[in-house]
Amino acid sequence: MTVEYKVQDGVALITLDNPPVNGLGHATRLGVVAGVARAADDDSVRAIVITGAGKAFSGGADIREFNTPKAAQEPSLHTVIRIVEASAKPVVAALHSVAMGGGLELAMGCHYRVTAPGTQIALPEVKLGLLPGAGGTQRLPRAIGLEPALNMIVSGDTVMSDALADSGLFDEVIDGDLLAGAIAFAQRAAESGKRPLLRERKVAHENAEGFLQFARNTVAAMAKNFPAPVKCVDAVQAAVQKRFDDGIQYERSLFIELMYTPQSRALRHAFLGERAAAKIPDVPEDTPVCKVERVAVIGAGTMGGGIAMNFLNAGIPVTILETKQEALDRGVATIRKNYENSAKKGKLTQEKVEERMARLTPTLSYDDIRDADLVIEAVFEEMGVKESVFKRLDEVVKPGAILASNTSTLDVDxxxxxxxxxxxxxxxxxxxxxxxxxxxxxxxxxxxxxxxLATVMRIAKKIRKTAVVSGVCDGFIGNRMIEQYGRQAGFLLDEGALPEQVDKAIEKFGFAMGPFRMGDLAGNDIGWAIRKRRAVERPDMTYSKTGDVLCELGHFGQKTGAGWYDYKAGDRKAYPSQAVNEMIEQHSRDLGIKRRKISDEEIVERLVYALVNEGAKILEEGIASKASDVDMVYLTGYGFPLFVGGPMLYADTVGLHNVLQAVRRYSKGYRGEAWQPAPLIERLAEQGKGFND
Known part of the structure; x- marks a missing residue:
């Protein structure tokens, strides 16, 4: 049962009860309609209150029904709202905790709205590449005014009910017992005999046309890869210029149009993928977890300090350990500096800075971490160093503590x-x-x-990370795939491209930064060290030698003022380097390669399909359990464009048949051995399926 019905003091109480956030799934919608009909037939009932059980009024659509027939099955939310509006007995929405999306739209269809203080109010559909599709763009401007409504709808941001107390959205803010207050309000509404509707209000604004044009121009410039924000402006404009029923129809047509855009598909994929990443196939949700009340971090360098801050931010005490006092002092000073910078920007109060620093205990002794529940090693990426640390931890740390390594490539087993x-x-x-x-x-x-595993996934959520489970292999999911991307970038230089063209092409596709600008930022010597290790461990894996020549010249990137690009003191802008470009061209001649003109389309295909092909191998090997996990790694860790939805969803959008044909074509070209098609791509392409089917 997802809706509870009872009568109290002449008021029918319809309670949404569909945990965790009372999503408006098909059964819940049926329950609301049945409740309104039951109240209409009961002569003892004079008014109706709709509220939510637990920790929400309603969070909107039930995400469990996304992309299923039930999502559109009658009664739709439109139908539910029409029935509520038409009720001969006044309907009062009693909001608390969370009222978002369809939940807020349902409330706005009621005759009255009362709220508890501190309720989170939002229409977040734009974050899924959509717009509110059940009257939100038509009713909210009528409730709170054009400008604040448009800001909420275009941003999708949450506004607290306290800030909207006098906006016209709420008829009363109830301190104390919400249910008792709502019932009392409903009794008064029944006495008045009035059933006001938001649809009957006009949208008042001094210069609506001018404001809407300004908003459209601003939104178009800020959201160039996402159509939904501009469509939100169009829908809100209809609330100003059209009759309500015409505006509702227009809103619905825009909603359906957006539903079928690749951008909305990508955003919905990311939304569901983040939640799916927390589910591990063979680890039940009720698996017992360990308490993590004290954390230790080994290493106070850039990574160790950053890791420690996550736990300090979450209120968990951290002991940070170094081998030398100077390194320890420097690490602690960097953490404080980071917090002080946040305080200067107004993101933290000075009191919060001191609270977080008070949770940090620096030490040079392993004895001080004996009682840690979780120890995270963040030392130099070399197996001998890891060995000495973990042997020492095994001797010192209490039984049952979790011992974690921050390694980015090494064998966790x-x-x-x-x-x-x-x-x-x-x-x-x-x-x-x-x-x-x-x-x-x-x-x-x-x-x-x-x-x-369950404990680490739980703690990841507490420190606000998107956690994705990977099996053990060299580079895990992200770095194993990015290596193939980097190999192709190097081969493109051998054949005829220059760093600036490669970077511009992939940045135009939507990446925040191309491979060569990224190399300069991270340090080209890191990739050089990996290639040296590969030469010993995987002599069969070929690379362009251009990056090695670059590093032999001391061009490690921004930290040395020269990498693939030139840099000026105090200026992070990448300037094309004539000397490097000449070196690249000379290297091609030394290899006996006649350089050719390479299109931007080929650059993007080779870089992205290299990710896709390796991602498919990772899925087949069971390193990742599902395609969306691979996409979440790339969306949250590697700057893959959100509006595309990750490499695996992009491949599905393009069509795996087309991806396979391109991979086979490149396998016949320069360094074709790097393009062995993943068997999974071949199999799915033959079946006409995608990674996410």
Whole structure:
């Protein structure tokens, strides 16, 4: 049962009860309609109150019904709202905690609205590439005015009910017992005999046409890759210029149009993918988790400090350990500086800065981390260093504590073998800067226990990370794929492209930064070290030698003032380097390659399809459990364009048949051995399916 019905003091109480946020799924919509009909037939009922059980009035659509026939099955939310509006007995929405999306639209269809203080109010559909589709763009401007309504609809941001108390949206703010207050209000409404409707109000604004044109221009410039925000302006304009029923029809046509855009598909995929990433096929949701009340971080460098900040921000005490006092002092000073900078920008109060710093305990002694519940190692990326740290942790840290490595490429199973408790060892690969980046790759070792995995996924949520589980392989999901992307970028230089053209092409596609600008930012010596390791471990894996020549010249990137590009002191802008371009062209001649003109389309295909092909191999090997996990890694950790939805969804959009044909074509060209088609792509293409089918 997703709706509860009862009568109290002459008022029918319809309570939405569909945890966790009372989503308006088909059964819930049926329940509301049945409740209104039942109240209409009961002569003892004089008014109706609609509210929500638990921790929400309603969060809107039931995401479990996304992309299923039930989402559109009658009664639709439009039908529910029409029935509520037509009720001969006044209907009062009693809002609390959360009223968003369709939940707010349902409330706006009621005759009256009362709210508890601190209720979160929003129409967030734009964040899914949509607009409010059940009258939200027509009723909210009539309720609170054109400008504030448009701001809420275009941004999708949450506004607290307290800020809207005098806006015209609410008839009363009820302190104390919401239900008792709502029933009393409903009794008074019944006495008055009035049933006012938002649809009957006019949208008043001094210069609506001028404001809407300004808003449209601003939104178009800020959201050039996303059509929904501009369509929101169009829909709100209809609220100003059209009759209500015509505006509703226009809103519905725009909603349907947006539903079928690739951008909305991408945003909905990302929304659902983030939630799906938390679900591990063989780890039940009720798996017991361990308490994590004290955390230790080994290493106070850039990564260690950033990792520590995540836990300090979440209210969890951290002990940070270094081997030398100077390094420890420097690390602590950097953490404080980061917090002070946030305070200067108004993001933190000075009191909060001091609270967070008070949770940090610096130490040079392993004895001080004996009682930690979770220890995260963030030391130099070299197996010998990891071995010494984990052997020491095994000796010192209490039984049952989770021992995590922040390694980005190394074998977590081998790291676990340095301890007598491999079941407690897991990878927690944070991305730099660790206190900012959303992604956390959780690397599951062969012996990692389910309770450890469940605990790490739970703690990831607490520190506001998007956690994606990866199996053990070199580079895990993200870095294993990006290596193929980087290889293709290098081969493109050998054949005829220059760094600026490659970067511009992929940035036009939507990446925040191309591979060569990114290399300069991260440090080209990092990739150089990986290639040296590969030469020993994987001599069969070929690379362009251009990057090695670059590093032999000392061009490590921004930190040395020269990389693939030139840099000026105090200026992070990348300036094309004539010397580097000449070096690239000379290298091609040395290889006996006649350079050719390479199109931007080929550049994008080779870079993106290299990701897709490796991602398919990762799926087939079980390193990632689902295609959306691969996409979440790239959306939250590698700057893949959100409006495309990740490499695997992009491949589905293009069509795997077309991807396969391109991969086969490139396998016949320069360094074709890098283009062995993934069997999964071949199989799905033959079946006419996609990764996400």
């Amino acid at each position: 081998r790291i676990a073998s340095f301890t007598k408790r491999p079941q407690d060892v897991v990878g927690m690969h944070f991305f730099s800067p660790a206190n900012v980046m959303k992604l956390l790759e959780v690397v599951r070792g062969a012996k990692t226990s389910k309770d450890v």
